[in-house]
Amino acid sequence: MSNRKFIPAGEHLKALISQSKVSEPDINGVLRSRGVFCHSIDKSDTAPLLIKTIISPREFEQLKSKITSRESSPKTIFRDLEWSSQDTLIDALHQSIDAEKIISDQFVNYELDDFSDFYSDGSPDSVCLDFGIKRTDLLDEWDNQEKYFKGQLSLKKVNGEAVSVNITMTHTSPETKQVANSILKAAEIHLRDNGHISNTARIAEIRFNHFTNENRVEFLRHIARQQTDYEFYYKEIVDFQFKPDPDAEADKRIEWLQKNIEELSVKGDLEKTVFFDKTLHKSMKAFKLIANYTISFSTYIGTCKVSFEFPGYAKKGNVEAELVVDFKAFKLAGASSSEVKEVKRKIMKNIETAKSNGYLKLKS
Template sequence: MNNKYLLPYGDTLREFLNDGGISKSDLRTLVRNRGIFVAQEEKSVYIPILTKTGITPRELDELRENLNIREVNPKRHTQSIKCESSCPTLISAIPQNYRVNELVKKEFGNYKLLGSPTFKTVENDHDCVELDFKIERYDFTQSWNKNTTQFEGKVKLRKKNDTLDINISLSHTSEETKEVANKIAKDIVSKFKESGYINQSEVTKRIRFRDFTNENRIKFLRKLSQEHSSNELNFKDTKDIGFCPDPTKNYPEQISWMQKKVKNLVIQGEQLHSTFFIQQKELHEFIQIYKIEAVYSFTFLNYEGTCSISFEFPDFISKGNLEAELLIKVNSVKFKENKVNITQKKMKEILLSELEEPKLSLYNEYSN
């Protein structure tokens, strides 16, 4: 039977409520709607109450919807490569009947590609094409509601002047969608090289941590998060900065307290772009910044509101990987007005698209 139609109880319900994607706020709302208030607002308090009393089908749907919104959070990283002037429009350069099913098939893999996705033009622009795909992942070590999960991804190609920009839009933190998107991007570049549209010696560029000096990485992230503001997206505040001292440097006395004592420092608050770590440029060569999260307001014709966007090199701090790629994700969206009932997912995609031009331009300006 499909687990979608099962109402969990007992230990199964407790396991579901303990899921990291279900927040304390979600459980507090359920309990308060029943007229129950507790002195200590923690998941460890709410879960026993709900496990003993059970949840209704409607409450289960609400929790699932909230969980789904958090999981399907689009993230984006970018690759670029130069193409030849003889390259035709992108839609005509892609081989006819191009299919990705065999490309991504993986023996003993834990996922499969759904359907037969193909490239299509974006807004009838023959030099801007995209391929949307969906995978189904199997994980029988997970709880009853997560044995089978679907994730979406996208590969978007845009040709501008002599540069072919390969934009990869990822949903959730699924390594599988990232793997599929990279396979498709790599295969398309290979086929373009075979056709002579891209020189064989050209190498795909990625926005990597090691592509910047410590000073220029701060300039890049600061300007990307603050100074790209358009009529639609406007910077409001910096709420989160992550950095660590560069272990290869001898620190000046001003920050000597960090020597051999601090490996990672995350600052959260308000007006963080005015802290001395950012304002005092003489300290920049000693700091390896890997994350900035900022708050913005957005105003479009039919919708407006606020959002939080993070710019980070996640594999640098988690794995110490200097090849870590820049990842941009929209953490939250709050609508002030939404005349056309646009979904949060679609709104996040629009916001990410607003950052494509400044991201590539600033990378060319500040990379080594």
């Protein structure tokens, strides 16, 4: 039987469902579809039930699709850099990156598979670089061992009080994020060595600890709501996640949270609830906000759900966690894959503009 048709069992199945990308609800969903209900959804309780049985081809495909969709969904990070040169971005960056030096560590299971170099994206001061990686997972005996992921860097020069460069980094896996960071670091060194940025200029990231509690909520709300382009309409905030700040002055309305709750996620039309009363925000360490939008593009009508999150703080309490923007859902009936890609690109550019304006006003 070929690897492609192999259905994992025993240790192979354990390796599959032990991956962090297979969530507790995913395993519980498979069990519930069989009519098996467990008192706990913890992996330590539900995973052994699944490992002891044989999963069906449909269940295997269901779990695989969860892994693929979570890993390959494009996630976007925004950064900024002060510019000190009269040269255009394409003149400054074209052929500046040595692709052979991007992955220097020989003890990794991925390699650079595609590399476009920087190219002009409609203007000499708007450039992109596309790349791809091939990752080899030798333990995936039942499936294709080679997996391919894409990433992109885009830089655009903007004028404000001083000329700066907005940087958008899109990645589809942890490895593409690492490669994008390596390319960006090489580009920064090249720009500094050639006088395009000053010796003191550094690429600025949007981090959790760049805001007060109040301003962080306002920043997340600002970039979620400030969508005015014709193809992208804000509808409502539907998910808001925060940890009560035990060191903040207690407010009687949420004092019980500070004493009893480590983390809280609330869902619904949230701007109509007490959680968006500004007087409470000093007591909230907000780290995630999700909003719904409607889309009107060409002849297509659709909807999408966008997440604005500091995932490093959510998972590890890292106060230097960087902002990540991600599509949690996207529907545009009848549109081709290239049209969907174009709409997503327009939406991220819209969000990037809102990010720049909001960050300058609200950072600590």
